[in-house]
Amino acid sequence: MENGIIELCSTLNKAIHEPLYHYFYNIPDELNYNQTFTSIDLIEDSQIAIEEYKNAKSNGKKGRSTLLIYGLLQAFFLQQDGLYHLYKCIVNNKINQTNFFDLFSFDKDIREVRNDIAGHPTNRKNTEFYFIAKGPISKDRFTYAGYTPTFRAVKVDINSFISKQSEFANTVLQTIKDDISKKIEMQKREHKNKSLKEMIVGLDRNIEFIFRGIRDEDRTFQGEWGISGAKVAIDEIREELNLRFNENLPSGISDAFRMIDYIILRFDQWWTEKTLFGNDDAEIFLDSLEKQINELEEMLVEIEKEFNS
Numbered sequence: 001m002e003n004g005i006i007e008l009c010s011t012l013n014k015a016i017h018e019p020l021y022h023y024f025y026n027i028p029d030e031l032n033y034n035q036t037f038t039s040i041d042l043i044e045d046s047q048i049a050i051e052e053y054k055n056a057k058s059n060g061k062k063g064r065s066t067l068l069i070y071g072l073l074q075a076f077f078l079q080q081d082g083l084y085h086l087y088k089c090i091v092n093n094k095i096n097q098t099n100f101f102d103l104f105s106f107d108k109d110i111r112e113v114r115n116d117i118a119g120h121p122t123n124r125k126n127t128e129f130y131f132i133a134k135g136p137i138s139k140d141r142f143t144y145a146g147y148t149p150t151f152r153a154v155k156v157d158i159n160s161f162i163s164k165q166s167e168f169a170n171t172v173l174q175t176i177k178d179d180i181s182k183k184i185e186m187q188k189r190e191h192k193n194k195s196l197k198e199m200i201v202g203l204d205r206n207i208e209f210i211f212r213g214i215r216d217e218d219r220t221f222q223g224e225w226g227i228s229g230a231k232v233a234i235d236e237i238r239e240e241l242n243l244r245f246n247e248n249l250p251s252g253i254s255d256a257f258r259m260i261d262y263i264i265l266r267f268d269q270w271w272t273e274k275t276l277f278g279n280d281d282a283e284i285f286l287d288s289l290e291k292q293i294n295e296l297e298e299m300l301v302e303i304e305k306e307f308n309s
Helices: 003-014 019-026 032-056 067-091 097-103 109-118 158-190 195-200 203-213 222-244 250-273 280-308
Strands: 128-131 141-147 152-155
Touching: 003 158, 003 222, 019 032, 019 158, 032 067, 067 097, 067 109, 067 158, 067 280, 097 250, 109 128, 109 141, 109 152, 141 158, 152 158, 158 280, 195 203, 195 222, 195 280, 203 222, 203 280, 222 250, 222 280, 250 280
Parallel strands: none
Antiparallel strands: 128 141, 141 152
16 A cells, blocks of 8 residues: 555656646646645655655664654654645645544544654643653554653554554545546536537638639639638637647647748738739748648647547
């Protein structure tokens, strides 16, 4: 199960960078995004520390494992904080820490033990003072005691704490993963019924009109129809893609639009200057426009697959 936590962290790191999540939830809020991925890193690093504790050689009854215990308790605490802040960043930014722990039925004794002996043991709540019992300490269990002001002794089952922490972390991470998936699906559903491929079909007709404007003396007037029609079609496709990607178009798409926009601009200039007909440069530009549109169509097909998956 511990390895599952590291795997889930890796999965979540990829999930938060999925375009349909990243463009709508990360890019608009950079501060939240920074806290999101650093929380994932903290959860993973803390889990590595917990596993290092499990794999460490026990000092047995004759030795003391105080440093290991301090380290383990601190790793628990850090991971709990990371899980809480990650949940706030992705699922519910209104939830407080107490309600978060209650929501997942977290055993708060794990956190209390850390605060008692590895937080502020000599000034706990201003009235309590704790120490780890002297003598041998094993990796599996230990006892600590203190004054509250009455004397209090607490026996700690470390293996039980590790198991409970692991179950808690797995449940929280899986809940966060499911929430990301739901948000991505929500973005997909909004655009499933609009076909990008159908939006580009009419461009073939516009290209034909532009060609007539360049080479057909009797129908050269149709060049203007093709230029304006192509511009409208491209703008409609761009608008739909900006909705799908929250104004953050993939670089390949942006490059295609940049080239197409420039070509249409040059056609418009030639038409305005009345130099479109018989213009060899315009014919070369038209050939480039067809290639750019074909490449754009291939990218739109892939985007369509993503939104319909």
